[in-house]
Amino acid sequence: MFETLAHMFSYPFMVRALLVGCCIALCSALLGVSLVLKRFSMIGDSLSHVGFGALAVATALNWAPMQLCLPVVTLAAFLLLRITESGRIKGDSALALISTSSLAIGVIAVSITTGLNTDINNYLFGSILAMSAQDAHWAVLLCIVVLALFILFYHNIFTVTFDETFARATGIRAGIYNMLIALLTALTIVLGMRMMGALLISALIIFPALTSMRVCKSFFSVVLCTAAVAIFSLLCGLICSYVWSTPAGASVVAVNLLMFGLFSLLGKLLRR
Amino acid sequence: MALITCKNLSFAYDGRVVVDNISFGVEPGDYLCVVGANGSGKSTLIKGLLGLIKPQSGSIQLGEDLQQNEIGYLPQQTTVQRDFPASVQEVVLSGGLNHGWTPFYTRRQKNMAAANMMCMGIYDLRHKSYRELSGGQQQRVLLARALTATRKLLLMDEPVTGLDPLATQDLYELVRHLNQDGVTIIMVTHDIENAVQEGKHILHLAGRELYYGPANGYLQTSAAQSLLGGAHHV
Structure with missing residues (x-):
C-alpha cells in the first residue's frame, strides 16, 4: 500500500494533479453548498458545457485556452444568474438551452480542425496530464480567495443563502454575493475542467454538499463536512485511478457517489 | 413623530400600476393589519416598505430614529x-447582521439572539435543525430572528398561513404580547376576523386604498363586506 503511494508521488504530474485537484475540489464544494441550497446546482453543469465550447473554439483558433475560456464562462455565469433571477425563461429550460448549444458549437469546432480524436475525449472526460505548472498556481490562488471569502463573509453568505429577501431587507447587498459566487464558480470550473472533464466537473459542486446534508443538521457542520468529503473523495478517486488505471475524473465522481450512498444510509439510521 | 408615513404612494411593474395612490401612517406602538384579496398589492407594498423596490410616485418617510x-x-x-x-x-x-459587519458575531449580538430565543420560548431548541421543527416553531424562530434585527418595527407577511388553528392562536398571542411591550406591528394577512380582533388599524388594499382607519369601525364598511362576502362564498 505505502509502496504504491510512494511510487505514485514520485511522478511530478501526479503530485501536481493532487494539489490542483484538492484546491478545485475544496473550492467547488464550498461554493456548491450555497449553489445547491439556492437550487442553482445546474448552473455549474451549464457553465462546464460553456467551458467546453470555449475551450474547443480556442484550440481551433490556436489561442491559449484560458484567454477565451475565462471571459466566456464568466459572462455565461452572469447571464445565467440574470436569467434565473428575472424568470423570463424558466430557469431549467434556459440552462439546458445554453448547455446544449455550447456543446454543439464545441463539437463542430473540434471536428472542423482536428476531427473527433483523443482531444475531444480529453475535454469531455478530463485528463490528469492536462495540468500545467501555471494551472497549479492559479488553482492555489483561487483556493485562497474562496477560503478567505468563506471565512470573512461566512455569516452573510449564510443569510443570503437561507433567505435572500430578509438579507436584502437588513441591508446586505445580496446581488453582490450572488455575482461573486457565480464568478468564483466560473473560475473553478475553467481551472478544474481539463483535469476532471467538462461533463464531470459539476459533480464536484453538487455531490459533497448533498452528501453532507444527508447527515449534518446545522449550516456550519454542513460546510465543514462538505469540505472534508470533497477532499477525501478526490484523494481516494485519484489513488484508485492510479492503482486501477481508470480515468481520473470518472473515478473521483464514482467515489463521490459511493460517499453519497454511505451518508444517505447513515442519515436514515440516525433518524430512526 | 410617526414611524412611517406614506403619502400618495404608487408602485408599478413594467409600467403596470399595481398599487395606486395609497396614504397611511404608522405610529410607534401601532398594530396595523393590511388586508386584501390576492393580487391586491399587499406584497408589493411590503417590498416598498423594506426598500427593495422604488415607488413610482409618492413617498415613504421613515421616522427620525x-x-x-x-x-x-x-x-x-x-x-x-x-x-x-x-x-x-x-x-x-x-438577524443581527444589520448592526454592522464583523467576520464573527459579537458578544452583544449573541446575547441579543439568546434573549430573543428565550422570549420566543425556543431557547431549548437552539441546537435543533430548523427543518425538523413544526410550522409554529419555525415561525417562532423567524420571529426571534426579526426581533434580533430590531425591536422597533415588525413587518409580517402572512405569518399564520399554513399553521394549524392552535399554532395560529399561539402566534397571535405572541404578537399581542410583543405589541404590548412596545413593538410596532405591521401584519399582512388574509385572516380578517383575527385582523379586526387583534389589530388597532386596518388598511384594505385592492390595487388602491379601500379602507384605512381604526379596526373597530372596519367590519361595518362595504369594503369589509366585499372581502368577507367573497371569502365566505369560496
Missing part, C-alpha cells in the same frame, strides 16, 4: 427553507 435596515421582517416561508440544514441558533443570529 428608524433606519431603513431596522425593520424586523418576517417573510413568507419559501420551499428552499423547508429543508435547509441550519440550526435554530444560526437562523436567529443571522
